[in-house]
Amino acid sequence: MAGVMDSVDQRTQLVGQNRLELLLFRLSGQQMYGINVFKVREVLPCPPLSALPGRSQLVRGVAHIRxxxxxxxxxxxxxxxxxxxDDGNSFVIITEYNRTAxxxxxxxxxxxxxxxxxxxxPPPKGTGKDNYLTAVTEVDGKLVEIVDVEKILAEVSPAMDRVSEGVVxxxxxxxxxxxxxxVIDDSSIARKQVKRVLDSMGVKTLLKENGKEALDYxxxxxxxxxxxKDEVLMVxxxxxxxxxxxxxxxxxxRNDPKLAGLHVILHSSLSGVFNTSMVKKVGADHFLAKFHPDELAKMVNDYVVDTTGQDIQGAPTR
Incomplete structure (x- = not known):
């Protein structure tokens, strides 16, 4: 399995083609689950785990790896x-989200x-707000559920969403x-995190759940x-x-003359793979790895400052 993770360079060719690769896995039953390969560093048999005092009940322990x-x-x-x-036959999927493994x-x-x-x-209507699905698909005629990992991580280690003084x-x-x-994000947790940061800045938000919904709008x-550009500050x-x-x-x-002037920030937990060259490939203005409220706030603030001619304290710069 480790061998299939080595061809990241080839997988970058999927960028801009609306394609992805899913690693399929199982849990306690026959239901199949999926995770984007770009999030996966390695897959290996579960190593011995050591207890971690005061850990979340979701954390089985810690492992010494690499x-x-x-x-x-x-x-x-x-x-x-x-x-x-714990029957000795489990696997560990090592992932990178939000700059951490x-x-x-x-x-x-x-x-x-x-x-x-x-x-x-998107998950079927009626699954409720508390479900852990971010999406579903079908492989070989069987349903595959894609888990909202950001929601899991937010429960284990909630992200700070308070902006430091002097940033805005x-x-x-x-x-x-x-x-x-x-704001476009399929994860309800991620949308709420961004919204709270922008709310604290006094900036209004318009929330959409995927790129198609936002593009149609x-x-x-x-x-x-x-x-x-007169209706939306930025994306x-x-x-x-x-x-x-x-x-x-x-x-x-970028390919639509009526939309091409919009300022677009790609804000993703895919921090370990997508670099500046990939952002340029599709014409985004910036890439920002999730989730650091000060960095997000500063990027929004700096764009407003640049377009309005105001400095950090509100004094004219030109």
């Missing part, structure tokens, strides 16, 4: 089911499948002239004869999303 210590979370328990049995205990790993994001759909201009809210920031504005978009990913969304925006 000279470092890694927390191992029980994925089955994290999605509201019982803990996996973590391990997830699973029953078994199946294979990698190449898919189009248009084949990945004193009169920033008055400078943005009521225009909202368009922007094109509808343009079809009414309005300039989207902050996730990369991984059902229906249409953030890279494809950005490429579509």
């Amino acid at each position: 000279g470092g210590t890694l927390s191992i979370m029980d994925m089955n328990q994290a999605i509201g089911r019982g803990p996996l049995k 973590q391990g997830f205990l699973v029953r078994g790993v199946d294979r990698i499948v190449n898919m189009n994001w248009s084949e990945i759909h 201009s004193a009169n920033l809210a008055s400078q943005v002239l009521e225009k909202p920031v368009l 922007l094109k509808a504005i343009a079809a009414e004869g309005k300039n989207p 902050i978009s996730d990369i991984e999303m059902p229906e249409m990913d953030g890279y494809t969304f950005t490429a579509e925006v």
Whole structure:
């Protein structure tokens, strides 16, 4: 399994093509689950785990891997089911989210499948706000559930969403002239995190769950004869999303003369793989790894400062 993780360079060719590769795995039953290969560092048989005093109940223990210590979370328990049995046959999927590595205990790993994001759909209506699904798809006629890992991590180690003093201009809210920031993310937790940061800055938000939904909204504005730049301050978009990913969304925006002038920030937990060259490939203005409220606030603040001619304290710069 480790061998299939070595071809990251080839997988970068998927960028902008609305494609992804899913690593399929199982938990306690026959249901298949998936995780984006770009998030996966390594898959290995579960090593011996050491108890961690005061740990979350979702953390089974810590493992010593590659000279470092890694927390191992029980994925089955994290999605509201019982803990996996410790029978010596489990695997650990080592992932990178939000600039940190973590391990997830699973029953078994199946294979990698190449898919189009248009084949990945939001969870069915009626699954409720407390479900741990971010998307679903179908492989070989069987349902595959894609887990909202950011929700799990937020419960184990909640992210700070308070902006430090001095990061934001004193009169920033008055400078943005009521225009909202368009926030696009399929994770409800991630949308709420970004919204709380922008709310604290006095900046309004407009929330969409995937790139297709956001693109349809922007094109509808343009079809009414309005300039989207007059209706939206900027766009902050996730990369991984059902229906249409953030890279494809950005490429579509840049290829539409009516939308091309929008300021787009790609804001993703894919911090270990996507670099500046990939951002440039689709024409995004910036890439920001999740989730650091000060960095997000500063990027929004600096854009407003640059476009309005105000410095950090609200004094004219030109």
